Amino acid sequence: MTMFASNASAIRMTGVVKAFGAVVANRDAFLDVAPGEIHALVGENGAGKSTLMRVLAGMYAPDAGTVQVNSKNVTGWKTQDAIAAGVGMVHQHFMLVPTLTVAENVILGMEPRKGMQVDLHRAVIEVESLCRKSGLHVDAKAKVADLSVGEAQRVEILKALYRGAKILILDEPTAVLSPPEVRDLWTVLRALKADGGTVVLITHKLDEVIAVSDTITVMRGGMTISRFATEGTTPRDIARAMVGRDVQLHLDAQSSADGVSTAAAVATPTPTPTVTPVLRVTDVSVMSDRGTRAVNDLSFEIRPGEILGIAGVEGNGQTELLEAIAGLRAMQSGSVQLSSQDFGTRSVRERADLGLSHIPEDRQRRGLILDYSIADNLVLGRQQHFGSFGALDTARIAINAVEQVRRFDIRPAMPSLPARALSGGNQQKIVIAREMGREFSVLLAAQPTRGVDVGAIEFIHAQLRLARNAGKGILLVSADLPEVLALSDRIAVMYGGRFVTVLPAAQCTAEQLGSYMTGAAV
Amino acid sequence: MSSGMSGGTSTGPATPPREQQRKMQSTGEVRAIVQRLAGGFLPPLVALASAAVVGDLLILSFGEAPSTVFRLLVEGTWGNAYGIGQVLYKATTLACTGLAFALASRAGLFNIGAEGQLAAGGFGAALLGTLLPAGTPGLIAVPLCLLAAMLVGAGVGAVPGALRAKFGASEVIVTIMLNFIVLAFLNWIVSSKLRVPETLHTLPVVAGMVPRLADSFAAFRGSAANFTIVFAVLAAVVSWWYLFRTRSGYELRAVGLQPDAAEYGGVRVPRVMLVTMCLSGALAGLGGMNFVLGYKGYYEEGFAGGAGFLGIAVGLVGRNHPFGILGAALLFGTLSQGGLAVNAIVPKQLTDILTAVVILAVAVAVPEVQKQLRAAAANVTAAFYRDARNDVS
Numbered sequence: 013m014t015m016f017a018s019n020a021s022a023i024r025m026t027g028v029v030k031a032f033g034a035v036v037a038n039r040d041a042f043l044d045v046a047p048g049e050i051h052a053l054v055g056e057n058g059a060g061k062s063t064l065m066r067v068l069a070g071m072y073a074p075d076a077g078t079v080q081v082n083s084k085n086v087t088g089w090k091t092q093d094a095i096a097a098g099v100g101m102v103h104q105h106f107m108l109v110p111t112l113t114v115a116e117n118v119i120l121g122m123e124p125r126k127g128m129q130v131d132l133h134r135a136v137i138e139v140e141s142l143c144r145k146s147g148l149h150v151d152a153k154a155k156v157a158d159l160s161v162g163e164a165q166r167v168e169i170l171k172a173l174y175r176g177a178k179i180l181i182l183d184e185p186t187a188v189l190s191p192p193e194v195r196d197l198w199t200v201l202r203a204l205k206a207d208g209g210t211v212v213l214i215t216h217k218l219d220e221v222i223a224v225s226d227t228i229t230v231m232r233g234g235m236t237i238s239r240f241a242t243e244g245t246t247p248r249d250i251a252r253a254m255v256g257r258d259v260q261l262h263l264d265a266q267s268s269a270d271g272v273s274t275a276a277a278v279a280t281p282t283p284t285p286t287v288t289p290v291l292r293v294t295d296v297s298v299m300s301d302r303g304t305r306a307v308n309d310l311s312f313e314i315r316p317g318e319i320l321g322i323a324g325v326e327g328n329g330q331t332e333l334l335e336a337i338a339g340l341r342a343m344q345s346g347s348v349q350l351s352s353q354d355f356g357t358r359s360v361r362e363r364a365d366l367g368l369s370h371i372p373e374d375r376q377r378r379g380l381i382l383d384y385s386i387a388d389n390l391v392l393g394r395q396q397h398f399g400s401f402g403a404l405d406t407a408r409i410a411i412n413a414v415e416q417v418r419r420f421d422i423r424p425a426m427p428s429l430p431a432r433a434l435s436g437g438n439q440q441k442i443v444i445a446r447e448m449g450r451e452f453s454v455l456l457a458a459q460p461t462r463g464v465d466v467g468a469i470e471f472i473h474a475q476l477r478l479a480r481n482a483g484k485g486i487l488l489v490s491a492d493l494p495e496v497l498a499l500s501d502r503i504a505v506m507y508g509g510r511f512v513t514v515l516p517a518a519q520c521t522a523e524q525l526g527s528y529m530t531g532a533a534v
Numbered sequence: 535m536s537s538g539m540s541g542g543t544s545t546g547p548a549t550p551p552r553e554q555q556r557k558m559q560s561t562g563e564v565r566a567i568v569q570r571l572a573g574g575f576l577p578p579l580v581a582l583a584s585a586a587v588v589g590d591l592l593i594l595s596f597g598e599a600p601s602t603v604f605r606l607l608v609e610g611t612w613g614n615a616y617g618i619g620q621v622l623y624k625a626t627t628l629a630c631t632g633l634a635f636a637l638a639s640r641a642g643l644f645n646i647g648a649e650g651q652l653a654a655g656g657f658g659a660a661l662l663g664t665l666l667p668a669g670t671p672g673l674i675a676v677p678l679c680l681l682a683a684m685l686v687g688a689g690v691g692a693v694p695g696a697l698r699a700k701f702g703a704s705e706v707i708v709t710i711m712l713n714f715i716v717l718a719f720l721n722w723i724v725s726s727k728l729r730v731p732e733t734l735h736t737l738p739v740v741a742g743m744v745p746r747l748a749d750s751f752a753a754f755r756g757s758a759a760n761f762t763i764v765f766a767v768l769a770a771v772v773s774w775w776y777l778f779r780t781r782s783g784y785e786l787r788a789v790g791l792q793p794d795a796a797e798y799g800g801v802r803v804p805r806v807m808l809v810t811m812c813l814s815g816a817l818a819g820l821g822g823m824n825f826v827l828g829y830k831g832y833y834e835e836g837f838a839g840g841a842g843f844l845g846i847a848v849g850l851v852g853r854n855h856p857f858g859i860l861g862a863a864l865l866f867g868t869l870s871q872g873g874l875a876v877n878a879i880v881p882k883q884l885t886d887i888l889t890a891v892v893i894l895a896v897a898v899a900v901p902e903v904q905k906q907l908r909a910a911a912a913n914v915t916a917a918f919y920r921d922a923r924n925d926v927s
Contacts (some may be wrong), residue, residue: 340797361800370798378798383791388784393799395781402780 020083022047022179022210023068028077030063037063038074042236043212043229045179047082050201050211052225052242054218056254056491060234061214062104065181068212069101070094081179100172101181106164110157114167115139117156118174139170146173147203161302162193169200179210186220198224216254216325218247218529230254251526255493288352289313290485291337291454296346298332306332308509309346314454314485319476321488321500321517323525329509330489331373334456337487338370339363350454364393369447373458373489379443380431387413387427390446420445421471437468448475455479458489473499493522505529578851578862581895585888592887596880603876607885610875611868617875619747619757623824624841625860625867626759627652629766630821631845632863633773634691636854638705638814640777641806642790644910647694647709648818649842650716651687655819656826657720658686660833661728663739663826675742679827680765680820687819688812690716695811699804704914705811713842721835735834744828760828767860769817774856786810818842847893850903865892 023045030038038060045051053061066072068079073088080086081097089097108117115136123130124138139152148166156164165185172180182201186194201211201224215221221228221242228240230253238253291314300306306329314320322330335341337348339360348355350366358366372378380389390413391398398412399405413427422434422441431439440460447455457476461469476499480486490496496503503520504511505528512528590600611617631648638645662682666675694708728736744761748754777783788796789806797803825837848866852859866889873885897903 338798359800359802360798364800372798374794377792377794379795381788381792381795381799384788392788392795395784395799399781402782404779404781404784406779 020047021045021080022049022082023212024078024080024083025064025068026078026080028064028067028079029075030060030067030072031075036234038067038077039234040236041077041231041234043068044239045210045212046227047210048205048208049226050205050213050224052221052228053212053214053231054216054221054228054250054254055231055237056216059231059254061231062183063234064231065101065183065212065214068094069099069181071101095175095177098176098178099181100175100177100179102165102168102172102183102185104183106168108156108164108167110155112156113152114150114154114156114159114170115152117167118142118152118170120171122175139174142170142174146170146207147200148173160193162189162196165189165193165197166200178208179212180204181212181214183214184216185213186215186217194220218250218526221250222247248523248527251529252523255522255526287315290316290351291487292349292352293337294347294349296333296336296348297344298329298336298341299344300329300332305344306509307336310510311346312504312511312514314487316453316483316485317480318501319480319486319488319499321490321496321503322506322511323490323493323496323503323529324506325529326491328506330458330506333506334370334373334458334487334489337456338368338372361393361396367451367453368456369450369452369454370456371443371447371458371460373462375440375443380439382432383430385413385428385430386417386422386434386442389431389442390416390427390449392446394446394450416445416449419449420475435465437464440464440468440472444472444475448479453484455484455486456489457486459491460488461490461492461495493525497522497525578853578858578865578896580899581851581892582865584895585891588891589884589888592884593880598879603880603884606876606879607872611871615751615753616755616757617871619754619759620871621864621867622747622763623758623760623829623867624870625863626763626766626824626828627821627841628844628848628866629770629860629863630824631818631842632848632852632859633766633769633845633856634687634814634816634818634821635845635849636852636856636859637773637777637786637817638810639849639854639906640790641786641810642793642909643695643698643807643810643814644706644906644913645691645694645709645811645814645818646706646846647690647712647716647815647842648821648845649838649840650709650713651690651815651818652821652842652845653720653838654690654716654822655683655687655816656822656837657724657833658819659683659742659823660736660739660826663742663831664737666741668740670741672742672745676744676827679739679742680823683819683822683826684816685819687822688816691811691813691815691818692808695808695815698811699808705807706910706914717838720833724833724835730832733834734836735830735832738831739827742827743831744823746828758829760824762824762828765820765823766863769820770856770860773817777856782806782809818845821845844889847889847896850900850906851892851896853900853902 021044023043025041025043028038028041029036041060041064043053043064053065055061063072067074070089070091070093078085078087079089081099086093086097109120112120115132118139119135124134125131126134136152143149143152146169148170150159150163150166150170156167159167169180185197189197201213204211213220213225222245225242228242228245228250230237230239230250232254240249293313294311296307296310297305298307308329310333312320324330332341336343339355339358350363350368353366355363376382381392384392387409391409395404398409410427416422417425417427420441422438422445431442434442444460460476461472464472473495476486476488488496488499497517497520500517502514503517503525504514505525506512507529589604593600593603609617611621631652634648634651635645659679659682662679663675666678690712693712694703694705697703697708698705724736725734730737746754747759747761747763748757777787785796785801786806788799788801789803793803796806821841826833830837844866848859848862851865852862869885869889869892873882876882876884897907
């Protein structure tokens with residue numbers, strides 16, 4: 013590849029291949045990072061960014077390809093080697109001991125000693141001087157349990173620096189930060205760079221990339237797609253590389269408007285007054301697990317026979333919104349009505365009985381009980397309808413299983429097999445069969461085709477269209493932009509807990525949505 | 535070549551896909567069944583074999599012949615009606631505490647509190663037994679005392695259940711601590727208010743004694759075996775039915791396997807945790823009947839004697855399956871009684887060692903047990919971390 017020109021790279025990874033069983037996370041991935049730069053590694057979820065960085069940090073050995081750090085071949089090295097060579101990684105999930113102080117956490121594993129004892133006094137002094145030098149302000153004597161998420165992240169960075177990291181890898185560092193904390197982080201990273209350090213930043217937020225990086229590498233489907241200098245690159249260019257041009261193929265006849273329409277002109281089309289919406293969400297606010305507001309005063313309606321697609325970078329409140337509608341998460345305020353029945357504080361089960369179906373985004377955690385048989389999974393959430401007086405009607409469960417397995421082509425067609433034994437696509441078909449193979453009026457479909465093979469994708473898309481044509485209302489959330497474009501009647505772009513825009517799908521293009529998704533085109 | 539003939543020899547294109555599929559299915563199903571059976575029975579057998587090997591070495595180190603000692607062990611347990619009766623008596627309590635552990639375990643809860651629940655259940659039965667008028671017919675008194683044992687046990691189980699459901703407190707820690715509290719409380723109340731002078735036990739029960747097996751089968755004479763064993767077997771059958779044939783059982787197991795999926799499936803997870811801990815405590819409490827109403831006729835300090843803790847091993851070796859637990863209870867009952875049988879030539883602690891070897895072997899050999907133990911440890915760690923965080927916020 014000609015795009016790698018520098019002669020003395022800090023990091024050079026070539027032709028990296030890494031597979032986990034049948035899943036190929038990296039195929040022919042390249043990365044070239046110059047010393048002293050901030051390099052952004054961007055791509056959609058599952059593009060293989062984290063895997064590539066874990067190969068670099070010595071956590072995984074690549075199946076093929078080479079890794080060079082400071083012109084030395086280090087392919088297949090171990091974590092300790094990486095640390096010794098000055099490569100430090102800050103993970104998405106912090107690895108800190110909450111009951112210890114900041115200083116104790118930072119020195120853990122390489123404690124300064126006074127005789128047999130840990131010299132805690134010196135530790136505090138060393139950590140405090142490191143704080144001053146790096147601009148990472150945090151109280152060295154505070155307990156980690158007392159820290160905010162942003163401060164805990166600073167401790168993670170301090171840990172890496174204390175171990176002499178010259179190359180710092182940050183895996184989605186801003187996913188957990190508030191905007192002011194993000195600005196502080198940028199200041200720190202720029203200071204590190206000024207000090208001769210090299211930073212690799214994994215992210216899928218394009219505004220961040222533009223704000224802080226010098227160079228950008230875009231990955232898609234485990235491969236390196238392109239490499240830009242940040243200067244002169246627009247979020248739109250990056251979005252196009254991330255999503256891929258073949259997006260247009262999914263648009264078929266709908267792409268006539270070709271992105272010329274302006275968002276303001278085609279704001280939410282007024283609903284036909286004669287049709288009552290099947291789902292009405294009014295002024296809903298929901299908190300995230302971290303206590304920040306994930307969904308912010310959101311209102312929308314879905315009419316029967318309509319698919320409303322929500323596009324957006326993950327982590328902008330989609331998960332919380334769907335969980336709130338499904339009854340899995342408390343709403344702070346607002347109301348949800350299904351065919352004019354108010355959900356109020358109704359339980360998950362009552363909502364299901366009113367006609368709400370839900371394909372959850374994480375089928376292995378939420379959607380299935382992996383050790384339950386296919387037959388048992390096919391009644392999850394409906395168990396009270398398969399029996400009487402508290403006893404289960406195993407015969408009816410078996411009959412239901414045989415029917416659904418045939419109707420939704422679940423393979424292998426053995427209802428007694430545990431769901432764990434099935435491929436991802438067939439596992440998803442169990443969820444689809446359960447949620448769509450019964451009476452319902454509204455379907456929440458979150459990432460319905462994630463990690464599913466091509467054949468199953470087509471099948472699932474066909475089922476969704478069929479349900480739409482049968483007059484169901486569908487709320488589709490997907491990180492896969494082509495999918496949203498191909499299925500939706502209207503598309504909402506969610507950013508920071510709000511809908512930035514709602515457009516008829518016929519007037520949308522991937523590029524246009526991409527820039528809305530970054531919050532850039534508000 | 536006709537399609538029918540090709541099916542047996544090759545998977546060539548001539549094979550009709552449907553037939554091939556059906557064949558694959560049936561072999562797959564057979565393999566699954568064989569694997570399940572092997573997975574169920576193999577580990578206990580491996581555990582027994584390793585216990586036998588360790589036992590041999592120990593016996594040799596005492597300068598005795600293993601064959602003599604093992605023959606003595608078998609003769610003293612399964613060799614005569616008295617021995618069998620004693621084994622059945624010991625197995626009855628262990629079956630109850632084993633079921634208590636298993637039920638909680640199926641819901642992902644690690645109930646270490648069966649010892650206290652067992653003692654409390656026995657106390658409840660004894661107290662009601664002394665309070666009932668002397669003339670109460672057994673058909674009324676026994677069920678009432680049984681109910682008392684189970685209710686008091688459930689009450690003790692409800693404490694960790696409620697704390698877990700409401701505050702996420704680790705049931706491991708709470709049940710361990712509660713054992714001390716419950717046992718100390720019972721000792722205090724018995725020694726200060728209720729005991730017969732010069733003894734450590736309460737007044738004898740007037741009505742509600744469970745008949746001995748010897749009353750119906752003379753051969754068991756002298757052994758403590760009594761009809762509580764019928765309740766224990768019934769408890770196993772009902773537990774099986776509850777776990778695998780009712781909606782509550784379906785939801786209970788779902789909570790144990792994947793709480794997030796259970797919640798998504800409309801299960802109120804905290805409620806299931808509370809109910810399960812109550813049921814678990816009730817099963818352990820039922821075990822208290824065996825000593826109090828089946829054997830001695832009074833509550834005595836320390837009667838539980840570790841049967842609650844051994845229930846954990848019974849549950850693990852029985853793979854948390856009610857019928858497996860009946861088998862495991864018999865095994866541990868045999869080892870316990872066998873210790874007395876061989877005491878003449880080797881120390882009776884030999885069988886305690888064998889019991890420990892069986893537990894260790896199962897813990898090592900069965901991946902599920904490892905997973906379960908690890909989950910319990912993680913649960914405790916998580917509780918500590920959560921507390922550390924909550925303390926400051």
